Amino acid sequence: MSDEPIPLARPVVGEAEERAVIEVLRSGQLSLGPRVDEFERSFARRLGAGHASAVSSGTAGLHLALRAAGVGEGDEVVTSPFSFVASANACLYERARPVFADIDPRTLNLDPQAAAAAVTDRTAAILPVHIFGYPADLPAFEALGLPIVEDACEALGAVHADGVRVGARGHLAVFGFYANKQLTTGEGGMVTMADPALKERIDSERNQGRAPDMGWLDHDRLGFNYRLGDVACAIGLAQLDRLDAMLADRARVASWYREALDDVEGLDLPCEDRGGERRGWFVFVVQVPVDGPSRDEIVARLRERGVQSKPYLPAIHLMSLYRERFGHREGELPVCEAVAARSLALPFFPAMAESQVARVARALRDALGR
């Protein structure tokens, strides 16, 4: 058995992506070219979303989506504390306040009841996160009657209980294409939406606020440079062609992990799909046993065996920026804090072999002493 280190993540890129990149380079049009529109249309079609706008990152997409939802200075945005920090940071860009509500212990997504209880007359939007690719309970959030921006950056391929794909409910939904995501363009992102007026606004604001007719010097609103270039969009188109295969590979790796780790006492695995909801597999995150070795100790023991792992994710409200700015303290969001203290991401990528999963599982059992 090989002892080569097993990385946390590894993208699937090959000849199709190489050809696509070379074609764009030879075309001489590296930005604001035809690949952007093609990628947007193909992505929207793949999801069943009305429209899509390509942007330079998931974070940029969250920023523009919050602006498009009407979030501004002094507004509150009810969101999950168990997320990558980008979802909360995007609120701060607009001087809005992220109001964290606790998570559901099974799905690890924003708990609809806790979210409803956090709504005030200053709440401008709800920002649910489909964490680890498990679909958030959108019907429950829709019942609150507020604008919704979905952080779908980890959830490409996920499906809601009613059969609608994540990103196709008509709200602003944001995807990310960083190198560890289900689909990568190196860096990049996409915002999907039903309303063409919202697409027009986002297309303008990602491009310095230029008028939709592309009038060269007319900027009728404030904008940013959040464009995605044609090389990235060409890679994205090639990735879309292999998306079904990559998602199936991820699901298979997850099922190997489940078989290999199901009987480890005290170890909690990612929740299984329920009631027609389908996870779009992104990471394989376990909750380490409360009565075993510390998580840091486990990470160190895995590293000795050539297995990468990472505490994932930390609670956002307990990060120093958020503690200092909003006075958050331990104990405020007990479910999130307990989960964040035990979460450990294991190596997980489409090309992972069953023998590698077995090696990780053996190393983890040894590290736990069970």
Ligand SMILES: *Cc1c(COP(=O)(O)O)cnc(C)c1O
């Ligand atoms: C990846 C990710 C983002 C966006 O990340 P970028 O690096 O800006 O593309 C946002 N939210 C979550 C939950 C993510 O996992």
